[in-house]
Amino acid sequence: MPKKTLESLTESMFYVLMALRRGPMCGIDAAAFIEEKTKGALRLGPATLYTILAKFEKEGYLREVAVDGRKRTYAITEKGEAAYQEEVRRLRRCVADADSEGRRQNEQQDTGAAVRMAVPALSGV
Amino acid sequence: MPKKTLESLTESMFYVLMALRRGPMCGIDAAAFIEEKTKGALRLGPATLYTILAKFEKEGYLREVAVDGRKRTYAITEKGEAAYQEEVRRLRRCVADADSEGRRQNEQQDTGAAVRMAVPALSGV
DNA sequence: CACCTCAATATCGTGTTATGATATCATCTA
DNA sequence: TAGATGATATCATAACACGATATTGAGGTG
Numbered sequence: 001m002p003k004k005t006l007e008s009l010t011e012s013m014f015y016v017l018m019a020l021r022r023g024p025m026c027g028i029d030a031a032a033f034i035e036e037k038t039k040g041a042l043r044l045g046p047a048t049l050y051t052i053l054a055k056f057e058k059e060g061y062l063r064e065v066a067v068d069g070r071k072r073t074y075a076i077t078e079k080g081e082a083a084y085q086e087e088v089r090r091l092r093r094c095v096a097d098a099d100s101e102g103r104r105q106n107e108q109q110d111t112g113a114a115v116r117m118a119v120p121a122l123s124g125v
Numbered sequence: 126m127p128k129k130t131l132e133s134l135t136e137s138m139f140y141v142l143m144a145l146r147r148g149p150m151c152g153i154d155a156a157a158f159i160e161e162k163t164k165g166a167l168r169l170g171p172a173t174l175y176t177i178l179a180k181f182e183k184e185g186y187l188r189e190v191a192v193d194g195r196k197r198t199y200a201i202t203e204k205g206e207a208a209y210q211e212e213v214r215r216l217r218r219c220v221a222d223a224d225s226e227g228r229r230q231n232e233q234q235d236t237g238a239a240v241r242m243a244v245p246a247l248s249g250v
Numbered sequence: 251c252a253c254c255t256c257a258a259t260a261t262c263g264t265g266t267t268a269t270g271a272t273a274t275c276a277t278c279t280a
Numbered sequence: 281t282a283g284a285t286g287a288t289a290t291c292a293t294a295a296c297a298c299g300a301t302a303t304t305g306a307g308g309t310g
Binding site: 127130138171176180193195196 | 263264265266267268269270271274275276277
Binding site: 037038091093094101 | 133136139140143146147162163166213215216217218219220222223226230
C-alpha cells in the first residue's frame with residue numbers, strides 16, 4: 001500500500017508553501033527564496049519544483065493567479081496555509097521530543113546511571 | 126533520478142533512531158516507544174518498521190546485538206547517532222525558518238503593511 | 251523577418267520510501 | 281499435538297525526489 005498522499009509534507013513541499021506565504025510568485029522565485037532562506041542547504045531542481053507546484057494546485061493548496069508568457073504566478077490558498085500550519089506543529093513536536101530525550105539522558109548522566117540503557121515500561125531484552 | 130538515499134531522514138526513521146538511543150531493543154519495542162512518545166500521533170505498521178530496520182542495519186546505523194528465538198535486538202551505532210543528530214539540526218532549521226517567517230509577518234501587520242504581499246529581492250509579478 | 255539567447259516551465263526515467271495485508275516462524279501453554 | 285501469542289518478514293502498489301533533457305515564449309539584434 002502506498003504512502004497516504006500529503007499526509008505529512010516533505011521538506012521541499014514545506015518550503016514551497018513557506019515561500020508562497022510571502023505573496024504570489026512564480027516557481028523560480030519560490031526556488032530562489034528557498035535557497036536563500038536555507039542558506040543553500042536546500043535547493044530544488046526543476047523536476048522537484050514543478051512536480052510539487054502541479055500537485056499542490058491539484059490539491060487546492062495553491063492557485064494560479066496570473067500568466068505572463070511562460071511565467072505562471074501562484075498564490076497560496078487557505079487550505080495550503082492550513083497544511084503549512086499543521087506541518088509546523090508536526091515539526092515542533094519532533095524537535096520537542098528530541099529535546100525531551102536529550103534532557104532525559106543528561107539527567108541520567110548526572111545521577112551516575114548508565115547513559116542510554118534503561119527502557120522503562122517496555123519488555124526487557 | 127531518485128532521492129539520495131538517507132540524505133534526510135523520514136519522520137518514521139527519525140523516531141526509530143530516537144527509540145534505539147534509549148538502549149538496545151527489538152522492533153516491536155521501538156514501535157511501542159514511538160507510539161507512546163508521540164502520544165499516538167505516529168504509529169508504525171510492521172512493513173514500515175522492518176523495512177527501516179533492515180535498511181538501517183545495511184547502512185550501518187544499527188547492528189544486531191542479540192537473537193532470542195525470533196526476537197532480534199538492535200543497538201544504534203555511532204554512525205546512526207550522527208545521522209540522528211544531523212536530523213535534529215535539520216528539524217531545528219525548519220522550525221527556526223518558520224518562526225522567522227512568522228515574526229516577519231507579524232511585524233508587517235504591526236506597521237500596517239499588507240500581510241503576505243512583499244517579495245523583496247525577487248523578480249516582480 | 252530570421253535567428254539567437256534567455257528565462258521559465260514541463261516531462262522522463264528510475265531509484266527510494268510508505269504501508270496495509272498477509273504470511274511465516276519460534277515459543278509457550280494446555 | 282494443537283492452538284495461541286509474539287515477533288519478524290515479505291508483497292504489491294502508489295507517492296516522492298530529482299538530474300537530465302526538452303519545450304516554450306519573449307525580447308533583442310542584424
